[in-house]
Every structure is written in C-alpha cells, then in structure tokens.
C-alpha cells in the first residue's frame with residue numbers, strides 16, 4: 001500500500017493544533033489533523049453527569065503528586081473548558097524562578113505578545129461579563145473581597161453572553177453554541193480551507209519519512225469509539241512539517257516514544273512540568289452572615305443550589321498580582337465551581353486529622369449548597385517530571401475517562417510559599433467577621449489542575465528548554481510544538497488565552513519560513529468569516 005503523504009500533519013485539535021492548522025490550510029498547504037478523541041457537534045453535548053456522556057470527552061489523569069483534567073475530543077480542552085480568557089501579567093514573562101535567569105525567550109514579553117492576545121480575543125471572541133450577568137456565586141466572592149478591602153472584577157470569557165443560559169454544564173460541552181470553543185472558529189475555518197480532521201486517531205510516535213521530499217512519518221492507532229483502550233487499526237502519514245499539539249500531557253510522551261526512531265530528544269522534553277500553580281480551596285459560608293454582612297441572599301424558591309448555577313468562573317481579584325512583590329508571592333484568586341468529575345472532599349483538618357467518614361463528613365456535605373470554591377493560581381517552580389512512556393497512548397487508560405500518568409510532582413518550598421500565602425489571603429477574606437470557614441481540599445494530597453503546562457517548554461537555553469523561540473524542537477527541524485507544553489512557566493491566570501496567543505505567534509513565524517521545509521503557502525491568505 002502506498003504511504004499517505006501531506007504537507008503538514010497536525011497532532012491534536014485544541015488551541016495549539018487548530019490555530020496553526022487553520023493558518024497552514026488557509027495558506028494552501030495540504031493539512032491533516034489527527035485527534036485521538038471523538039467528534040461531537042453542538043447538539044450532541046448532554047446535560048447529565050452519566051458515565052459515557054461527558055466522560056467520553058474529558059480525561060482525569062492521576063499521577064504521583066498531581067491530578068490533571070484534560071479534554072479528549074475534536075476541539076480539545078476548549079470544548080470542556082470554562083472559557084475564562086485572561087492575558088498573563090507582564091511580570092510572568094520576566095520570571096527567573098530558581099533558575100537564576102529569565103526563563104522565557106528574550107523575544108517574548110507581555111508587550112510583544114499583546115498583538116497576538118488582541119487577535120485571539122477578537123477571533124474567539126472574548127467578552128466582558130457585565131456585573132448584572134454575574135451569577136450569585138461570583139457576586140458573593142466579589143462582595144467578600146470588597147468587605148475585606150480588596151478589589152474583585154468580572155472575568156473575561158470566551159462566551160457569547162447573548163446565547164449563554166448560565167446552565168453550568170460547561171464541562172459537558174456547550175449545547176447552546178455559546179462557548180466559543182475551537183469548534184466554532186478555527187476548526188471550521190481550517191476545514192473550509194481544505195484541512196481534513198480525523199477523530200479517534202491517536203498518534204503514538206514520529207519517525208523519519210521514507211518518501212523523498214518528506215521529513216517525518218507520523219504513526220497512529222485508530223481507536224474504538226466505545227472503548228479507547230481498544231485499537232481498530234493504524235497507519236502512517238508522512239509530512240514535510242509536523243505540528244505537535246497533543247497538550248502538555250500528550251506532547252512529551254509522543255516525543256519520548258519517538259526518541260528511538262528520531263534520535264535523542266532535548267533534555268527538557270518531559271521535564272519542568274507545571275500545573276500552573278493551581279490550588280483549590282473552599283469557603284463554607286454562614287448564610288446568615290452572608291445576608292447580614294454582605295447584604296446578599298439567594299432568590300427565594302431557587303430550583304437548584306444557588307452557588308452552582310451559572311458559569312463556573314465569574315469573578316477574580318487581581319490585588320495579589322503585584323509586580324513589586326518577590327517571585328512566588330504573587331497569585332490570583334478566582335471564584336470557580338468544580339463539577340463532580342473533581343470529586344474531592346474538602347476538609348479543614350484544623351482540629352485534628354481530616355475526617356472522611358461519619359458524622360463530621362455528613363455535617364459538612366449536608367451544607368454543600370453553602371460551599372464556595374476558590375481557585376488560586378500561583379507561581380510554581382516547574383517541578384514535574386515525566387517517567388518513561390507507556391506502550392501506547394499518553395497514559396495508562398484504566399477506564400473511558402480515567403488514567404494513570406507518568407508524572408512525578410513534588411511541591412518545592414518555593415511553590416509551597418505561594419500556596420501558603422494564597423491560603424492565608426483567602427482565609428482572611430472568607431473568615432473576616434465569621435462570614436465563613438476556609439477549608440483546604442485535603443481529600444486528595446495530589447495537586448489538582450486543569451491547566452497542565454511547560455512539559456516541552458520554549459526558551460533560549462538548550463539545557464532548560466526543548467524549543468527555540470519559534471517553537472521548533474531543538475535538533476529536529478520541521479517539528480513545531482505549539483500547545484500548552486511550550487508555555488515556559490505558570491501564568492498566575494487561566495492559561496488558554498496565552499496558549500492561543502503563542503500559537504498565533506508561532507503560526508505567523510512558521511508561515512514566513514514554510515518554504516524552507518518545501519511547503520508552499522500564500523502569504524496573507526488567512527481571513528475570518
């Protein structure tokens with residue numbers, strides 16, 4: 001059988017894959033996009049929490065020290081994400097961590113990235129949530145911050161607010177077409193330009209091509225739509241350019257597995273992993289105090305527990321994002337609602353060890369409707385390291401939506417400092433005048449994150465970065481990594497807008513040089529419709 005060939009193979013269809021996939025196809029390159037997950041349309045997303053519906057499109061991956069949620073479908077995590085869309089603060093790009101020198105490439109700063117942020121905000125597009133559309137939970141957090149002397153703002157979201165019904169099923173994919181995932185912009189635009197998307201195609205490795213004029217052979221398995229552990233076939237596509245965008249949990253694993261075929265990988269592949277400094281904690285609010293101190297109460301007769309109706313992320317305080325503070329002391333605090341996939345039980349553990357069963361637990365869960373969860377996004381120390389890859393896939397899949405990954409993540413003292421300070425700040429807000437009790441999420445000792453980053457990061461130093469400042473994999477010309485794994489550090493805000501802005505930037509740089517790889521593209525051919 002003749003080997004299939006394309007100018008470009010894109011691996012993964014989240015932000016990092018869809019954006020370059022579109023620009024290369026718009027330029028006239030032949031593009032195929034391989035995606036391990038299924039393809040669902042707007043009308044197919046469900047409003048239930050049954051195994052086999054939303055669990056088909058999102059994975060929870062347990063590792064040693066960190067637990068990560070990630071999307072698994074055409075559109076990637078943009079389909080299941082909560083759409084909070086923020087630019088990272090300027091100081092993030094100047095970070096040196098414990099490395100002792102600037103981690104980000106010299107060519108990237110907030111100033112140089114603003115142009116690309118602005119472009120993504122326009123294309124998605126991103127909207128400012130007006131206060132009158134902020135659901136109750138966000139209002140309570142904002143009022144609590146204000147009462148404690150802090151500012152709090154609505155979070156910009158990639159949501160068509162006119163269409164949004166505030167259903168709070170964002171994790172399931174948006175059945176109203178309101179969430180501006182890749183399914184509504186870059187992916188249809190790429191397909192309109194001839195890009196082909198192949199769902200249920202899981203890339204395993206990349207090797208050298210055998211066809212003259214082509215550089216790389218991308219090897220994939222086809223997956224059974226009912227059980228992703230079962231393969232129904234496989235194949236190889238040869239390409240002149242490979243865009244690797246399997247997300248921070250997938251990209252390093254594919255590269256590790258490819259090393260025997262392609263030769264040694266840069267040392268930073270599978271190292272410096274960051275869960276974006278994510279830390280979750282919770283307020284157990286006293287409803288009487290909410291009324292007396294904040295002047296707020298739920299509408300009478302609400303059909304559903306009030307804190308959990310509405311978009312999951314609505315308000316944030318930026319007060320601790322102070323560039324003059326030392327590194328590891330800066331963070332944001334955001335109101336968030338966690339759906340049941342993150343089934344972790346909070347405990348204060350203050351008067352003794354956490355109690356998981358019995359009367360205490362029953363008392364706590366009986367007040368579930370008074371829980372308000374807070375996401376802290378801190379400056380972590382890139383401590384995560386990937387172990388050897390599993391035989392196939394990105395992790396060992398133990399059920400449709402759950403897997404065991406290879407990462408070892410041990411919180412360093414620097415990261416712990418950010419956690420402690422952000423805990424103290426949240427506690428001061430929540431416990432002021434007895435408004436509520438601040439509880440930590442101790443049900444699982446693992447750090448919990450939906451924001452995996454940095455596992456194949458960019459930088460100027462070959463010893464500590466896998467990619468150059470144009471996202472090209474060191475030592476392997478023609479492989480470009482454009483997903484969250486390329487982001488060098490935690491960001492102190494939700495990462496998708498930065499992932500997308502960097503992918504926009506990488507696409508523009510690549511289009512100018514595509515001819516060097518034998519791919520002819522017409523400049524200026526991208527447009528929006």
Ligand SMILES: Cc1cc2nc3c(=O)[nH]c(=O)nc-3n(C[C@H](O)[C@H](O)[C@H](O)COP(=O)(O)OP(=O)(O)OC[C@H]3O[C@@H](n4cnc5c(N)ncnc54)[C@H](O)[C@@H]3O)c2cc1C
Pocket residue numbers: 011012013014015016017034035036037069070071072073074075076077078080081082083084085086171201202203204245246247248250251254313393394450451452482483484485494495496497499
């Ligand atoms: C529940 C949840 C809520 C979130 N909320 C927010 C938010 O509100 N704001 C925000 O900024 N960020 C949020 N995020 C994070 C954000 O979605 C990610 O940072 C972003 O999507 C990363 O983009 P990416 O392209 O790197 O990866 P992804 O979007 O995850 O895309 C990677 C794609 O590659 C595919 N893939 C993986 N391995 C393979 C393989 N071997 N072969 C083929 N395909 C493969 C995956 O199935 C996936 O489609 C959230 C994430 C989750 C899971």
